[in-house]
Amino acid sequence: MAKAPILTPRADDFPRWYQDVLNKAELAENGPVRGTMVIRPYAYALWERMVAEVDARIKAAGADNAYFPLFIPESYLQREAEHVEGFSPELAVVTHGGGKQLEEPVVVRPTSETVIGEYMAKWVQSYRDLPLLLNQWANVVRWELRPRMFLRTSEFLWQEGHTAHVSEEDARVYAERILHDVYEDFMVNVLAIPVLTGRKIPEERFAGATNTLTCEAMMGDGKALQMGTSHELGQNFARAFDIAFSDETGERALAWTTSWGVSTRMMGGLIMAHGDDAGLVVPPRLAATQVVVLVVRDEDGTVTPAAQQMVDELAAVGVRAKLDAHTATAFGRRATNWELKGVPVRIEVGPRDLAEGRVVVVRRDVGEKVPTDLSAVVATVPGLLEDQQSALLAAATARRDSLTVECSTLDEAAEAAAHGFGQIAWDKVGADGIERLGRDAVTVRCLRTPEGGLPASDDAPGTLAIVARSY
RNA sequence: CGGGACGUGGCGCAGUCUGGCAGCGCACCGGCUUUGGGAGCCGGGGGUCGAGAGUUCAAAUCUCUCCGUCCCGACCA
Numbered sequence: 001m002a003k004a005p006i007l008t009p010r011a012d013d014f015p016r017w018y019q020d021v022l023n024k025a026e027l028a029e030n031g032p033v034r035g036t037m038v039i040r041p042y043a044y045a046l047w048e049r050m051v052a053e054v055d056a057r058i059k060a061a062g063a064d065n066a067y068f069p070l071f072i073p074e075s076y077l078q079r080e081a082e083h084v085e086g087f088s089p090e091l092a093v094v095t096h097g098g099g100k101q102l103e104e105p106v107v108v109r110p111t112s113e114t115v116i117g118e119y120m121a122k123w124v125q126s127y128r129d130l131p132l133l134l135n136q137w138a139n140v141v142r143w144e145l146r147p148r149m150f151l152r153t154s155e156f157l158w159q160e161g162h163t164a165h166v167s168e169e170d171a172r173v174y175a176e177r178i179l180h181d182v183y184e185d186f187m188v189n190v191l192a193i194p195v196l197t198g199r200k201i202p203e204e205r206f207a208g209a210t211n212t213l214t215c216e217a218m219m220g221d222g223k224a225l226q227m228g229t230s231h232e233l234g235q236n237f238a239r240a241f242d243i244a245f246s247d248e249t250g251e252r253a254l255a256w257t258t259s260w261g262v263s264t265r266m267m268g269g270l271i272m273a274h275g276d277d278a279g280l281v282v283p284p285r286l287a288a289t290q291v292v293v294l295v296v297r298d299e300d301g302t303v304t305p306a307a308q309q310m311v312d313e314l315a316a317v318g319v320r321a322k323l324d325a326h327t328a329t330a331f332g333r334r335a336t337n338w339e340l341k342g343v344p345v346r347i348e349v350g351p352r353d354l355a356e357g358r359v360v361v362v363r364r365d366v367g368e369k370v371p372t373d374l375s376a377v378v379a380t381v382p383g384l385l386e387d388q389q390s391a392l393l394a395a396a397t398a399r400r401d402s403l404t405v406e407c408s409t410l411d412e413a414a415e416a417a418a419h420g421f422g423q424i425a426w427d428k429v430g431a432d433g434i435e436r437l438g439r440d441a442v443t444v445r446c447l448r449t450p451e452g453g454l455p456a457s458d459d460a461p462g463t464l465a466i467v468a469r470s471y
Numbered sequence: 472c473g474g475g476a477c478g479u480g481g482c483g484c485a486g487u488c489u490g491g492c493a494g495c496g497c498a499c500c501g502g503c504u505u506u507g508g509g510a511g512c513c514g515g516g517g518g519u520c521g522a523g524a525g526u527u528c529a530a531a532u533c534u535c536u537c538c539g540u541c542c543c544g545a546c547c548a
Contacts, residue, residue: 006509015542023482034539089546111548142547145472152547206548214548226548263548297506332508339508350507360507441544 006336009277014221019149021271025280025340028149028267035147035154042341043267045288047157050266051137053190053286054159057182061174063133063161068115070139071106076114079240083113086207090142092154108141113208113233113259116162117241124255127166127247131174132255135161150268151225151471158263164243164255168234171256172211175230176454178260179213183228191266192283192392193217193273194400195227196421196466198446199455203434206259210234213454216445216466218400219272222420224445224468227269230260268471273396274365280342281364283392284385291321291381292343296331296350307349310359313378319385339364344388345381363388365395404466410436417442417468426463442467 007020022028027043030036039047055065071094077084092108095101109115116134124132137159144154161178165171179197187195200212209231217227237243238254247253274281284290291314293307304325314321322343324334331348338346348360354374361372361380365388372380403420407413410433416422417440426447429437434444445466447455455463 013542019541030540086547140548145546156548158548204547229548261548265548299506327506330506330508330510332506332510335508337509348507352507438545 005277006340007277007279010220010275017275017277018268018272021275021279021340022149025342027271027280030149033154035144037149037153037155039157039264042288046270046282046286047264047267049286049288050186050190050262051159054182054186054262055137057186058135058159058161058178061133061177061182062131063135063163065136066134067136067138068109068112068119070109072109072112072115074105074107076118077107079114080208080236082236083208083240087111087142090144092141092143109138110140110142111259111261112136112138112140112160113162113237113257114241117237117243117257120162120164120255120257121241121243124164124243124245127245127253130164130166130245130255131170132164133161133174134163135159148268148471150264150271153264156264158261160261161259163258164238165257166245166247166253166255168232168256171232171258175211175213175232175258175260178258179215179228179230179454183215183230183260183262186262187215187217187227187266188393190283190285191270191273192285192389192396193227193269194393194397196446196448197452197454198448198466199458200229200446201434201444201465202458204444206231208233208236209259210236214446216468217269217273218396218403218421218468219269219471220275221272222403222418222469224421224466224470225265225269225272226445226470227266228260228262231258233257233259274392275342278336278367279340281392282342282344284344284389287342287344288320289322289341289343290319290385291345291347292338293321293323293347293349294331294334294338295323295325295327296348296353297327298325299351303349303351303354306354307347310347310349310377314381317378317382319381345384347377347381365392413437413467414440414442420468421445422467424465424467426459426465427461429465429467437467441469443470445470 008016010017026040028040029038031038087110093105095105139155139157141155144152147153163174184195184197187193195215195217197215200214205212211232213230214226215228216224219225235254237257243255244252293311295303295307298304308323311321311323344364346362353359357374358371359377361370405416405422407416407422407424413422413424414437445468447463447465449455
């Protein structure tokens with residue numbers, strides 16, 4: 001019997017599908033204040049996994065975690081002209097505290113370049129203090145006109161790295177190292193999302209940066225999502241906050257700084273990159289729960305212990321497994337719920353299976369059901385998880401590539417962006433081209449060399465532009 | 472911030488045009504029967520109809536103001 005679909009089909013209404021997934025998979029809901037978001041436990045567990053994986057890579061890149069305050073003196077923001085101009089429209093400003101009007105308003109951090117710059121200036125005296133490599137996990141606030149859960153909320157969680165270096169070259173190399181070794185590596189190998197790394201055009205640069213590098217991913221509707229950025233800040237913040245040091249020759253010099261971040265926006269990317277009409281699809285390496293062992297029914301009380309034993313054995317070989325023995329709820333509903341939540345592998349165990357010495361193993365991505373001998377399950381699951389991990393990346397890559405069109409005119413590029421990405425020679429775009437594409441809500445997502453590398457400048461010869469509609 | 476749609480138990484909606492006891496499906500609670508893809512039957516509980524003001528004997532329904540949500544455009548991770 002045909003049931004009404006649980007989720008609005010993606011092809012019918014993608015934004016509605018996204019909302020449905022958030023609700024039905026119990027990921028998040030709106031907070032009481034416009035633009036704020038409550039992250040529910042299942043989604044927060046995924047975020048914690050992202051944090052763990054990204055944090056490990058940041059530490060491997062040599063940065064140390066620290067924490068800087070939520071409140072920033074308004075005057076700090078004003079020290080860097082472009083920075084304050086860029087962020088003013090979206091600042092939350094506290095004017096009262098302790099029942100009195102404050103002498104100087106404090107802003108709730110939209111990002112922490114300014115406070116951290118102030119302290120870097122204190123901590124950096126000598127070239128021997130450099131590079132100074134800091135990171136913090138924090139919440140930030142940017143008042144949003146048009147919030148969308150996870151993608152653009154007024155308050156979001158992120159990681160912001162801030163570094164200071166002796167030379168422009170060192171800063172550039174480090175910003176690129178973060179882009180590739182931390183962000184791209186995490187997104188490709190853990191999130192199974194193929195990202196295009198590239199250089200932002202000046203209009204899309206971070207306020208106060210001299211160069212912004214980005215990871216751009218394609219979502220299920222063909223639109224682009226900026227999943228992470230790494231900025232070269234030149235000496236702009238060093239000058240504003242006097243981050244200066246004595247070099248080897250005793251000369252006083254200004255440091256070169258970088259900053260870089262990824263946020264809870266990645267949750268939105270995860271949902272929209274892999275999700276299907278049955279719900280979320282979580283790549284196994286990310287999944288907080290990789291396997292759910294589902295007791296179909298258990299009249300005589302023998303099935304649940306067998307299932308629990310399987311969970312224990314899976315845990316013993318390093319698989320994050322969970323037992324679902326809530327047999328008061330019908331089997332079909334529970335199966336559907338785990339699919340909504342995107343758990344990579346479901347193992348169904350019922351009395352019939354035990355009698356036959358096997359279980360049914362179901363893969364979330366393709367829905368394939370494989371009867372498997374009880375004795376072989378624990379040994380096959382890790383390989384199954386890895387297969388699914390690579391299948392997700394392969395599928396996402398194939399889809400992106402098939403929706404990426406090489407174009408030779410702006411009209412072709414705009415047409416390509418109606419469905420996916422357009423690739424066009426950057427020198428064919430220019431200011432007029434940006435205006436032309438903008439009429440179709442298409443923007444330049446990033447610039448790349450023909451080999452997929454990072455262009456050394458905004459106008460390097462041969463540079464290609466990736467254009468798309470974007471979130 | 473402009474254009475459009477919409478706010479009615481937790482979720483999805485009808486009722487609004489034409490004012491007259493606040494309803495339906497799902498979810499929730501209890502009982503029995505069930506359980507291999509969204510269980511069935513019986514019995515329950517839950518809503519100041521987004522907020523405020525106005526018109527009226529009477530407002531979910533008419534008028535005004537405000538707030539919020541979603542979609543489309545200008546800004547962002």
